[in-house]
Amino acid sequence: MPFAVGKGVAASPVSLPPAEADLAARLAAAEALDASLVSLLEAQTQSFRTLDRQLGAARLLQQTEAHIGQMADLWRYALPGPHRTALAAALAEGAALAGWQALDLGDPGKAWALHETAKAAARDSEDPSIVAHVTAQQAYALLDLDRPASAVALIQHARRTADGKVPGQLRSWLWAAEAEALAAAGAATEAQTALDNASEVLAAHGKDDSLPFLFLDEVHLARWRGHCLARLGKAAAVQELTDAVNQLDPTFTRAAAGLRVDLAQAYSVRGQHEEARTEARAAEVLATRASSERQRRRIAKLLRSGMEPSGR
Template identity: 50%
Template structure:
C-alpha cells in the first residue's frame, strides 16, 4: 500500500524541519522523546520514499500533526510482535483420603434425602456436588486418590442422573450417566461401571427405546461378569428382567428375575451403598414387571413389598409401587382399588416431584 506522506507535507507547505518540529511538539504532549533531527530526517526520507515501514507510535504522531486518519495518509502500520500472555497455572489439586471420604459421605447423605424426599427437592444440590467433584478430579494429580475421587464422581453423577430422569429431563439424565460411566472407567471400579451403564438404560426405556435398553443392560452384565459383588449381580439381573418386561417377554423376564433371587446375598452389601436390594425390594421389582405384563399375580408381590417398605419411608419408591398396584388391580378389573392406589400415588408424586411417575398416573386416573 503506497502512502501519501509526501503529498501531505506538500499540501501543508512544510519543510522536513517544520515536520520534525511538529512531531516533537506532539511527542512532548504524549511524554515521548524523538531521536536527533538528523536521524528524523533520514526516517522521513525513508517513509516518503516507501522503503521503510512505519511503527505504530510514529503513525499516531503523523496522523495527529497532519490531522488525517491512517487511511487518508495511506499508512500501513508496521507489524507489531504480539504480546504473549502466559496462561494461568491450572488449579491443580492434591487429593487425600480424608477429602475423598468426605465426598462419599456427602453423596450418601444426599442419597438418603433423595429416598425420602425425591430428586426434585434436592437435584440442584446434587448437581452442584457433581460439578464440584468433577472439577477436583479434572485437576487432580495422578495417583490412587485421583482414582478414588473418580469413583466418588461416578456414584454422585449416577445419583444425579437418576434424579434428572425422575424429573423428566432425559437429555440431562443421559449426560450425567455419561459422566458416571467415564468416571467409573477412570477409577477402574467394575461395580460402579456396571451400575452406571445399566442405570443409563432407563433413560432409553423412558425414551421408548426398549430394545436398545435391553442391549445396554446385557452389555453391562457381560462386562461385569463375575467381577462384581453378588448384590450388584442380582441388581443387574433384575434390571434386565424389567427391560424384558417392557419388551413384552414374560418368560424371559421371569427367568432372569428368578436368577436374581438365586444370586442375591442374604445380607446387604455395605460396599454398595447405591444398591438397594433385599427380598422385599426384589419382590417389588418382580411385581413391577408382572404389572407391566398385565399379570394380576403382581398384586401379592406388590402388597407384600408395600407392607415391608413402611408407608412414608421411601417416597419415590412408594409412588412407583402404588402405580404398579394400580396397574395390577386394573388388569384384574378392580377399578375402585386401582383408582385408590393411583390417587395415593398422585399425592406422593406431588411431594416428590416425580414427573416420571406422574406420566404413568395420568393414564390410570383417566382410565
C-alpha cells in the first residue's frame, strides 16, 4: 500500500543513483548563475591579470586554472540564455590568460589546450572581439615552437574573420600580432606594412574600455614595433626600444624583461656588445623576478649566438 503524505508531513527525499545525483547538483549550482556572479568572476580574472603582469605566471597559474575550472563547470551545465553567454565570455578570457601563463612558463602544449578551451567558450559567447583575441593569441604557441608561417596564417584568419566586427584597438592589436609573426618569418616588407596599419588604426581609435583584456597604447605598440625591427636586424630598433623602456609602466615586469631582451639583440646586431651585455643582465634580473621561462630562453638563445656577458 503506498504511503500517503498527509498535510504537514514532509515527503522523504528521492534517492538518486550517484551519477544522476551529481548531474542534479551541477545543474542546481548552475541555476545560481546571474549577472552579479558573472561580474564577480570577471573581477577575479582581472585581479589575476594585474598580479600576473607584476609577479609572473609561476605564482599564479595554479590559481588561474582553478578559477577557470570553476567557471567551466558552471558553463557546461548552465541553460541557454544571457547569463550563460556572459559566462562563456568570462571563461574564454580567463582560459586565454591561463594559456598565456602556461606559455610564459615554457609549456606550449598546455597553452594550446587552454586556448582551445578559450576558443570554444568564445564561440558560445558570440562576441567577435573575444573570438578574435583568443584565436590570435593562440598563435604565440606556434611562434614558440618555431612555426612562424603557421602563426601568420592563424593570426590572419582571426583578423580577416573579425574585419568590420571589432573595435579599432583590437584591430590594431591584431595587426601588431601579425607583424610580429611576419617578422619571425623574415617577411620584412609585410611586417612593416602590418606595423604601419597597427599604428594608423590605434591613432584613429585609441583605447577602448570594453576590452579589459588588451594592454595596447602608443608605448606598448612602440615596444612591439621595436621587437619586430630587432628581429629583422634593423638599426632603428634601438631608438624605438629605448623610448619604450623609458615610458613603460614599471608594473609590467615581464613585458619589461622582453623589452630588454629585444634591446640587447638590437645592440648586438649593431656591434655594440657592451650595451648589449648590460641589457641582457637587466633582462635576466627582470625575467627571474617574473619567473618567466619564456624570456629566460630568449636570453639563453641570444647568449648562445655569441653575445657572452662580461664576467662569465
